[in-house]
Amino acid sequence: MWSSSKFLRALSINPKLVRTSKHNAASGKSKSKHQKVLRVVMVRHGESEWNSKNLFTGWYDAELSPKGILEAEEAGYTLKKMKICFDTAYTSVLARAIDTLKIIQAIINHRGIPVYKSWRLNERHYGALTGLNKAETAEQYGEDKVKLWRRSYDVPPPAMTPDHPYYKRIVYDTRYKKDPPKEIFPMYESLKLTLERTLPYWEQTIWRQIRKGNRVLIVAHGNSLRGIVKKMENLTDEEIVGVNIPTGIPFQYLLDLHTMKPIYPTRRYLGDPDVVRKATEAVVSQGKAKK
Template structure:
């Protein structure tokens, strides 16, 4: 029986996470804590006996480094890796690089909350989660899902919102409920899929 294993990991804490800045497509490095979170993700997966056939990540270094550190812990440093901007974080546009408190002072608490937590209202010059889904989901359906359904064990290291786009489909979320679905940094979520691409089982190693 083929495994049909899909594991999603949000990157470890970045320098801008720590500074409470909107990050989006900007490219800060991991913090020391983020490095440890990435290593711990690999250690958790190794402890549970997981190995992988291929991996996907974004073109942003915090996700790539998380993947590399996790694979090092797994002893799989030669794993084939595909990098694609379709898996990039949601683009925060004009908010990118701003402190979240400063943004609230400039545009108001309510407006910033709408940009952050509504499904389909984008910040100026940026993407809503709906836009991110429109970018990320087709890539998943055409590039990642077929590999999983062929029986490959696939690891995806990406970002809070690009992974939410995948989780929205995997876990049958509505536009309202997906906004409340939190993803801890460096905490693997493990899915085994049925032959029809639905989820047979799920394990959240953050729980």
Template sequence: MILIRHAQSQWNRENRFTGWADPPLTAAGVAEAERAGDWLRIHGYRFDAAYSSRLQRAIATLDILLARLGQDSLPRVQDWRLNERHYGALQGLDKAEATARVGAHQVWRWRRGYTDSAAPLLRSDPAHPAHDLRYADVDPQRLPGVENLARTRERVVGFWQEQIIPRIRRGERILISAHGNTLRALIMELAGMSVEQVEQFEIPTATPILYRFDPAARPLDWRYLNTEPDARRSA
């Protein structure tokens, strides 16, 4: 299985809290995704199933990867449970401005803390995902106005158990394009990371992560691809 955080988005470049907001990739982000796809193709990677969140930066990254792999026709599943952690009222706010207002430690807790979250978006707010037609098939009570990483982990693990474990047990090769926090939450689950470990753990954009499993879908090991040999991480 290959996991990849989406390539650079407009709000990554502008250093804004993004969450479920939907900025596009930058030109640099497109180039990042193309390089990752070329690397996977050169090294012989092929996939049987592909997943992304419902946010365009992850969808576009997946589309670029599959195009560079020559697998444009591979069916894709867009699952809302792979969406980035919802940052609530922080979404769209410049991180430097937030730091000036509340201090670097509080901003770090909002970004990396396991149980910390900012003020929520009210359900009456037009920006709340309950008003977004992309999520019309989702029970409105499940759509967040804000999340911490613990809540994000709950939905990501549900996706993992429902969608991915059966495919791995069938021997399928999986490609998942998602987001920094959803991938942190998933790797926390798979690698058995502690809260302290996951709070210090960051994932770079457009850098493939290879996960290997035994026939029962138990994780064997994982490592970053197209990086230095010492990029391997352990639980």
């Protein structure tokens, strides 16, 4: 069993330096004088029904699969074991992220914290690819093309047109009645376009809360999180191609209280490294053609 203390030792983090208790949870609006570092935890939702079928999902509102529910529970137990507490949580408007957050909240006994939902944390819009099988798409267009669509920084997938089977379901979904406004409602998104709509929310809302000393949990999606990771780790457009985020495994950044810079240059997963590696490789192979 990979215990939280073993995990913290592996990361060479002194747990005493990180605020973990519920102290000041309700009013935790200012940095405690004992607090040496700030922590932000992010997690990609648990596996969805469409992940399990290996379909491009994007803004389609897939539910969590039974495995995804277990992954969300596991994420909750990991945070509970490590005694990590939060003041505020942010998520997208998609069920797979909202439900993952609810499961985590229940397990860590944080049902009462404020939760903010924004379409800006949604998965990237996969355009015309939405609903297609990734392996079959790789067979048809080649693995390189699918890798470009899935992981390049600025190559967008083809646009979703009104005759697409999921167009109406997404465009007329009442949750988007007010936001995003029609003029910017996406029909496709590269990672660059995804980041351009996530970044204002990250900088003007989430980052401000972190700066104030609030302990923030973000439950979002593979690509909205890749955008934030690119920003946090200063990755180049080429480097972000190699970043794949597994479902349901929380990762954290510890930030220096004064400089607000990450203490470790890369994200740290809160989980058994072997499990993280295998889960990450599985995400990569979703884009491979079936042999």
